Amino acid sequence: MAHFIKNELTALGAEIELRDLGKQEGTDVDLPPIVLGRYGSDPKKRKILVYGHYDVQPALVEDGWDTEPFKLIQKDGKLIGRGSTDDKGPVMGWINCIQAHQKAGIEFPVNLVICFEGMEEYGSDGLDDLIRTEKDKFFKGVDATCICDNYWLGTSHPVLTYGIRGCSYYAVTVSGPSADLHSGIFGGMVSEPLIDLTHVFSKLVSPKGKILIPGVMDMVVPLTPEEEELYDDIKYSMDDLYAATGSKTNLFDTEKESLMARWRYPTVSFHGVEGAFSAPGAKTVIPAKVSGKFSIRTVPNITPRKLDDCVTEYINKVWEELGSKNKLEIKLLHDGMWWLSSPNHWNFEAAKKATKAVWKVDPDMTREGGSIPVTLTFEEELKKNVLLLPMGRGDDGAHSINEKLDLINYINGIKTLSAYLHYAAVEPMA
Ligand SMILES: NCC(=O)N[C@@H](Cc1c[nH]cn1)C(=O)O
Numbered sequence: 001m002a003h004f005i006k007n008e009l010t011a012l013g014a015e016i017e018l019r020d021l022g023k024q025e026g027t028d029v030d031l032p033p034i035v036l037g038r039y040g041s042d043p044k045k046r047k048i049l050v051y052g053h054y055d056v057q058p059a060l061v062e063d064g065w066d067t068e069p070f071k072l073i074q075k076d077g078k079l080i081g082r083g084s085t086d087d088k089g090p091v092m093g094w095i096n097c098i099q100a101h102q103k104a105g106i107e108f109p110v111n112l113v114i115c116f117e118g119m120e121e122y123g124s125d126g127l128d129d130l131i132r133t134e135k136d137k138f139f140k141g142v143d144a145t146c147i148c149d150n151y152w153l154g155t156s157h158p159v160l161t162y163g164i165r166g167c168s169y170y171a172v173t174v175s176g177p178s179a180d181l182h183s184g185i186f187g188g189m190v191s192e193p194l195i196d197l198t199h200v201f202s203k204l205v206s207p208k209g210k211i212l213i214p215g216v217m218d219m220v221v222p223l224t225p226e227e228e229e230l231y232d233d234i235k236y237s238m239d240d241l242y243a244a245t246g247s248k249t250n251l252f253d254t255e256k257e258s259l260m261a262r263w264r265y266p267t268v269s270f271h272g273v274e275g276a277f278s279a280p281g282a283k284t285v286i287p288a289k290v291s292g293k294f295s296i297r298t299v300p301n302i303t304p305r306k307l308d309d310c311v312t313e314y315i316n317k318v319w320e321e322l323g324s325k326n327k328l329e330i331k332l333l334h335d336g337m338w339w340l341s342s343p344n345h346w347n348f349e350a351a352k353k354a355t356k357a358v359w360k361v362d363p364d365m366t367r368e369g370g371s372i373p374v375t376l377t378f379e380e381e382l383k384k385n386v387l388l389l390p391m392g393r394g395d396d397g398a399h400s401i402n403e404k405l406d407l408i409n410y411i412n413g414i415k416t417l418s419a420y421l422h423y424a425a426v427e428p429m430a
């Protein structure tokens with residue numbers, strides 16, 4: 001992907017370099033390079049930094065895809081395939097902006113600074129360091145940043161986003177026997193790692209979503225009446241939620257509570273268990289070693305460090321109380337900070353005008369439940385406004401099966417990104 005992007009952009013006249021990041025920590029695996037680029041160097045024009053990622057979540061046909069996930073299919077007005085909406089489609093969208101200007105013979109309105117990474121879905125390994133090192137070199141003089149890597153809330157109304165949650169991702173490993181055991185022979189005679197792990201996991205969060213780890217909710221900033229009012233005008237209905245999840249499994253009955261749960265409160269999610277029997281059939285095995293994966297989405301003012309203290313102390317206490325002879329290990333696989341900004345900035349004004357010009361409606365101002373770890377780093381290090389301008393819809397199935405991007409969102413998305421650059425070139429900065 002990095003080489004593909006480099007070739008596409010180089011052919012369009014951009015200056016591109018692939019920045020090597022060395023090996024992934026604790027492994028012999030090469031990290032995917034960061035694509036850094038520049039398109040235009042006119043000192044009279046503003047410098048706009050655009051960020052996206054070319055890595056994707058894993059996908060297998062066996063997960064339930066109707067088509068081969070890594071082959072892009074166009075069907076019924078949709079582009080279907082892993083990464084179509086998150087985030088290969090939007091990355092292509094930036095490339096298409098340049099192509100469109102060249103084909104139409106229209107002068108490109110800004111100097112584009114490009115940063116496309118390949119580790120976003122795993123905590124953006126290496127990118128924070130690169131931004132810190134390059135803030136006064138490669139990123140020098142950037143006027144504003146635009147990230148196209150999230151989604152509309154629903155399916156019909158465009159949004160601009162000024163907040164995202166952070167994410168701390170954990171693996172809890174329980175091990176005991178030296179190899180998997182026959183459950184008929186050893187069941188009842190030994191402590192089972194998966195039973196112990198299930199016990200620990202059951203103490204983290206209630207089925208209604210209440211976080212049971214002491215200290216976590218204490219760090220959450222209280223809701224103010226002004227903030228509560230902001231939820232009243234958001235165009236989002238419970239039907240949007242039902243449609244996007246393909247179910248009526250909502251934890252809350254109202255839009256407001258549901259959005260607050262997604263935007264301004266932390267959540268614990270369980271992702272899977274490595275080492276546990278998961279194939280079809282009925283294998284009577286006691287797995288010897290299991291790693292349960294869970295993550296916590298974080299919000300103002302939770303810090304990854306304090307959260308990690310709360311998590312570690314609590315799980316160790318639960319484990320001690322259990323009194324198992326198995327071994328437990330907690331590992332923080334990666335963490336990333338939440339980000340909360342204000343949409344009252346010329347960068348957002350430019351995006352509002354662009355959205356209105358293309359979609360003929362004013363965008364809603366939203367926060368997002370997902371995470372993009374480098375957002376805060378860009379803002380803090382470059383000291384310039386960051387805007388999230390999404391292309392896809394809330395029902396695109398990002399991270400799920402049959403991920404799609406509606407063709408109209410792709411085409412109008414490219415128009416919106418282009419129009420944004422034109423407005424950003426001239427929007428008064430005050
Ligand atoms: N489009 C943004 C996105 O999907 N981000 C991921 C990033 C991530 C993965 N692990 C931690 N953060 C997300 O899951 O929100």
Ligand SMILES: [Zn+2]
Pocket residue numbers: 057086121398399
């Ligand atoms: Zn993603």
Ligand SMILES: [Zn+2]
Pocket residue numbers: 053086087120149150
């Ligand atoms: Zn993404």
